[in-house]
Amino acid sequence: MLILGIESSCDETAVAVVRSGKEVLSNKIASQIDVHAVFGGVVPEVASREHLRAIRPIFDQCMKEADVSINEIDAISVSQGPGLIGALLVGVSFAKGLAVAQAKPLVPIDHVHAHIHGALLGVEDQNIFPTLALVVSGGHTNLYFMEDPTTFKILASSIDDACGECFDKVGKLLGLGYPGGPQIEALASKGQRGLVQMPTMVEQKNRMEFSYSGLKTHMANLLRRKDKAPIEDICAAFQEEALGQILRKLKVAVKQNPRAKSILVAGGVAANGRFRELTETLQLPVHFPSLKYCSDNAAMIAGMAYHRINKQGLESFRTTEWDSYSRYDFEAVL
């Protein structure tokens, strides 16, 4: 089964063709990072306009690289939300237009859940489910228990900032460009971890939430001091706590969910090398996406669509009568 994926929830316009949820025939991404970098973060209106400019050429390039025609596509899938509403609407409108014109089924996909399918794309191991699945991105820090590829039970999420957001905001405080994550990691790799003290966030073992705003405030105060440590040591200590917090919660989750056979880690922060190192101490096999499927992409959208179609059948995706959503309506969605 050939599925077209479309992604436009934030600052990447992406289109992919994936065969049967595994084989990625083409995965095209137009990143807007350079456009937003001068503003120090993503400007929603600018993002929407850039998506409008990029979506058609990226679609054409993707179909060419995959070497398939639209007639051969069995279903179209698209990020429905959460994300920037103007940005989402570009991808969703394009996908709806294509689905109606070509009489193809259209599968709306939750962007955050799809990140986990980025981790599943390259995994051959069949012994994954039930799994503990973690999404650590610029907008979300969510831990789920997944019985199968389409069932998500939320175990923990951030009560304030997301982990990637904290990396970005601290990057800004440090005078680094956007996004802060990769640059903080690069500096941290040259520093010593134990030299600068950091607060331990959400220390209580029985509390499963994540929290990042206190760490961000601590960094803002620390950076105001005249006699501060070298930036590399500050970054190393910050990164250790930002990621260490997730490790602590994962360890608790492993204990509390003895049926889990594996751990999937996804989202932009999953690209962090130190994070990958830290998870080696966990008791279960941990699967990370390959780097190209960590940050926003459309292969993960098409990958997840395959599993939804497997569960519900193609015919249940014949309608385009649904809306994008910017944020979760937790009661309706989860």
Ligand code: KG4
């Ligand atoms: O998943 P993603 O591309 O976009 C969202 O859906 O949010 O994640 C982007 C986030 C940014 O906050 C970025 O700073 C962070 O992922 N990130 C990293 C690294 N690479 C990207 N954070 C820490 N270390 C990295 N190497």
Ligand code: ZN
């Ligand atoms: Zn994302």
